[in-house]
Amino acid sequence: MLKKLKLRRSHALIFGGITIIGVVIWLWLSYQNKQKWPETFGYGKTATQQDITKLDIDIRPDGKGLPSGSGNVAEGAVIYTNKCAACHGADGKEIKGVKLPGPPLVVGGGKTKTIGNYWPYATTLFDYVRRAMPYNAPGSLTDDEVYSLCAWLLNENKIIKANQIMNARTLSKVEMPAQKLFIVDDRKGGPEVK
Amino acid sequence: MSMEQQDKPVKTTEKKISRRTLLGGALATAILPVTSVFAKYIQVGVPAIPDPTKQPGPLPGKVGTRSPFESPVKKPSDISSRTPLQDLYSTITPSDLHFERHHAGVPSIDPNQYELLIHGMVERPMKFSLHDLKRFPSVTRTCFIECAGNFRTGKEDMTVQEILGLTSQSEWTGVMLSTLFRELGVNPKATWFLAEGGDAAVLTRSIPIRKAWDDAMIVYAQNGEAIRPEQGYPARLLLPGWEGNTNVKWLRRIEISDAPYFTREETSKYTYPVKDKIRMFSFEMDARSIITYPSFPQTIERGWIEIRGIAWSGRGKVVKVEVSTDAGKNWIEARLQGPVLEKAHTYFRHLWHWDGSETEILSRVTDETGYTQPTLKQLIDARGKDIGGYHMNPVTAWRIKRDGNVVFKPENHK
Numbered sequence: 001m002l003k004k005l006k007l008r009r010s011h012a013l014i015f016g017g018i019t020i021i022g023v024v025i026w027l028w029l030s031y032q033n034k035q036k037w038p039e040t041f042g043y044g045k046t047a048t049q050q051d052i053t054k055l056d057i058d059i060r061p062d063g064k065g066l067p068s069g070s071g072n073v074a075e076g077a078v079i080y081t082n083k084c085a086a087c088h089g090a091d092g093k094e095i096k097g098v099k100l101p102g103p104p105l106v107v108g109g110g111k112t113k114t115i116g117n118y119w120p121y122a123t124t125l126f127d128y129v130r131r132a133m134p135y136n137a138p139g140s141l142t143d144d145e146v147y148s149l150c151a152w153l154l155n156e157n158k159i160i161k162a163n164q165i166m167n168a169r170t171l172s173k174v175e176m177p178a179q180k181l182f183i184v185d186d187r188k189g190g191p192e193v194k
Numbered sequence: 195m196s197m198e199q200q201d202k203p204v205k206t207t208e209k210k211i212s213r214r215t216l217l218g219g220a221l222a223t224a225i226l227p228v229t230s231v232f233a234k235y236i237q238v239g240v241p242a243i244p245d246p247t248k249q250p251g252p253l254p255g256k257v258g259t260r261s262p263f264e265s266p267v268k269k270p271s272d273i274s275s276r277t278p279l280q281d282l283y284s285t286i287t288p289s290d291l292h293f294e295r296h297h298a299g300v301p302s303i304d305p306n307q308y309e310l311l312i313h314g315m316v317e318r319p320m321k322f323s324l325h326d327l328k329r330f331p332s333v334t335r336t337c338f339i340e341c342a343g344n345f346r347t348g349k350e351d352m353t354v355q356e357i358l359g360l361t362s363q364s365e366w367t368g369v370m371l372s373t374l375f376r377e378l379g380v381n382p383k384a385t386w387f388l389a390e391g392g393d394a395a396v397l398t399r400s401i402p403i404r405k406a407w408d409d410a411m412i413v414y415a416q417n418g419e420a421i422r423p424e425q426g427y428p429a430r431l432l433l434p435g436w437e438g439n440t441n442v443k444w445l446r447r448i449e450i451s452d453a454p455y456f457t458r459e460e461t462s463k464y465t466y467p468v469k470d471k472i473r474m475f476s477f478e479m480d481a482r483s484i485i486t487y488p489s490f491p492q493t494i495e496r497g498w499i500e501i502r503g504i505a506w507s508g509r510g511k512v513v514k515v516e517v518s519t520d521a522g523k524n525w526i527e528a529r530l531q532g533p534v535l536e537k538a539h540t541y542f543r544h545l546w547h548w549d550g551s552e553t554e555i556l557s558r559v560t561d562e563t564g565y566t567q568p569t570l571k572q573l574i575d576a577r578g579k580d581i582g583g584y585h586m587n588p589v590t591a592w593r594i595k596r597d598g599n600v601v602f603k604p605e606n607h608k
Contacts, residue, residue: 041329043326044322044323044326045320046319051311052319056447058398058449058457060453061455120456120461121456131398132395132396138394139396181471182465182471183471183473187476187478189509189510190563191564192565194468194576
C-alpha cells in the first residue's frame with residue numbers, strides 16, 4: 001500500500017514535470033512566433049533609375065560619378081572672379097588680418113589649410129563645388145563650369161599646369177600633395193591616450 | 195556604486211538661490227519674454243506681482259511656457275548655437291535648447307513631400323516617405339550628440355556653454371537602420387554607406403556599414419515630439435556616440451558602397467593633425483566630463499556645496515567619475531545618477547565642504563573601455579603642438595577664488 005502510494009507519487013511528479021516543461025516550451029514557441037518578422041514589411045516604393053539619377057551626385061576618388069564635359073584654367077578664372085571672389089578673395093589666398101566670409105583656397109605664405117596643402121583628393125573639389133557652391137546659389141553651376149573651377153583652383157595651387165584640361169578622365173588622376181599625410185584613426189578605446 | 199546610484203534626488207536649493215541672486219532677487223526686476231511680430235524676444239520689466247494666493251491664475255492653455263523667471267538660451271554664432279549646459283539640472287536637453295550646427299542654414303522641408311532614397315549595393319533600391327518610415331517597428335533610445343569641434347579655451351570668463359556647449363542629449367525615436375537595410379537586401383560585400391542631407395550644403399559623410407548593423411537609426415522624433423527643424427526635421431541619421439557631423443540631418447539619400455567617398459566634410463574638415471600626419475575618420479567621441487556647478491559666472495559661499503556635472507563617452511558607458519577639489523592632488527569618486535546609459539550624458543554629484551580657501555576643482559571620467567579623460571598636456575604629448583580643435587576632450591578645471599567667484603582655468607595649447 002505504502003509502496004504503491006510512493007510509486008504513484010513519483011509518477012505524478014514525472015507527469016507533472018513533463019507537463020510543466022511542455023507548457024513552458026509551448027509558451028516560448030508562441031512568444032518566438034509573435035516576435036518573428038515578416039520576410040518584408042512591404043513599405044516604401046521601388047526606386048526607379050530616374051529617381052536615383054536625379055539625386056545621385058556623389059563622386060569617389062576613383063572617378064566614379066564624374067559627369068561628361070570639361071573645363072580649363074582660363075574659363076575657371078573668369079567664373080571664379082564672377083561667382084567666388086566675393087567671399088574667397090580676389091586670388092583665393094589668405095589676407096593677413098582680414099577674415100573673409102569664405103575660407104582661403106590657395107596656398108599662401110602661412111600654414112592655413114587650403115586645397116593645395118590639405119585636400120587629399122581632387123575629386124572632392126568637384127563633388128563639393130557642384131553640390132554646395134556658390135554659397136548663395138548652391139547647385140547652380142554647370143558641370144563644365146565646375147570642371148573649369150577645379151582647373152583654376154588646382155593651377156593656382158600649383159598642382160596642374162595652366163594648359164591642362166579637366167574632365168572625368170583627368171581629374172581623378174590628379175595627385176594631391178596632402179594625400180600622403182592622411183592616416184585613418186585606429187583607436188579602439190582603452191587606457192592609451194592617442 | 196549601485197547603492198550610491200540609488201540615492202534619492204538631492205535638493206537643488208543652493209543652485210536655485212545662486213541663480214536667484216543673479217537675477218537680482220527682487221520680483222520687481224523680473225524679466226518677461228514677450229513675443230513680437232518678428233517672433234523675437236524683447237525683455238521688459240514687469241511690475242511687482244500681486245499675492246498669487248489672493249487671485250486665480252490663468253486657465254489651462256494649449257502650449258506650456260517657461261516661467262518668466264527662467265530664461266535659459268542658446269548662444270549663437272554664425273555657424274553654431276550652444277546649449278546652456280550650466281542651466282540644466284539633469285541630462286535631457288530641452289529640444290529648443292539642443293545645440294545647432296549646420297553648414298548652410300536650416301532648410302524647411304514639407305513632410306508630405308519628404309522622401310528617403312536608399313540605393314547602391316542593394317537588391318532593391320527603394321524610396322520611403324515619412325509615413326513609411328513611421329510604420330516600421332520603432333525604437334526609442336537616449337544618447338548624446340556632440341560636435342567634433344566642441345572645444346574652446348582662452349580666457350577666464352568662459353561659461354560651460356562657451357567651452358563645450360556643442361553637446362546635447364535627447365530621447366530619440368525612429369527606425370533602426372538595420373531594419374531598413376534588411377528590407378532592401380544589402381549586398382554582403384558592402385563596407386560603407388554615404389549619408390546625404392537635403393539642406394543647401396547637401397552635406398555628405400561616408401559611414402562604415404558596421405554602424406548600420408550595430409546601433410544606427412533614422413529618427414523622426416526627439417523627446418516625444420517630431421524632431422525640431424534645427425535637428426533635422428523631418429528625419430535624420432542618428433549614430434549614437436559618433437561625432438555630430440556624421441549624424442546627417444534632413445537625410446534625403448543613402449548610397450551603399452564598397453569604399454568611402456572622401457567628401458569635403460571628412461577630408462578638409464573634421465580631420466586633425468597628429469604629429470606629422472593628419473588623422474581622418476575619427477568617429478567615436480572620446481570620454482569627457484565637466485563640472486557644471488559651480489562654474490563661471492556662479493559664485494559660492496563657504497560650507498557644503500554639491501559639485502555637479504555631466505560625463506559621457508561615445509564608446510559605451512561611463513564607469514566612474516572622479517572629482518578633485520585640490521587642483522588635482524587627490525581624486526574622489528563622485529556619485530553617478532542611474533540608470534547609467536550607453537553613449538549618454540551621465541549626471542554626477544559630489545558633496546564638498548568649502549573652507550573659503552583658493553583652490554581648483556576638476557572632474558575626470560573613465561569609460562567602460564578603461565579610457566580615462568586626459569589632460570590637455572596628455573593630448574598635446576600624444577598628438578603634437580599643432581593639435582587643432584577636433585576631438586578634444588581635456589579635463590576642465592575651475593578656479594575657486596577666495597571671494598567665492600568661480601572662473602575657468604584657461605590652458606594655452608598653441
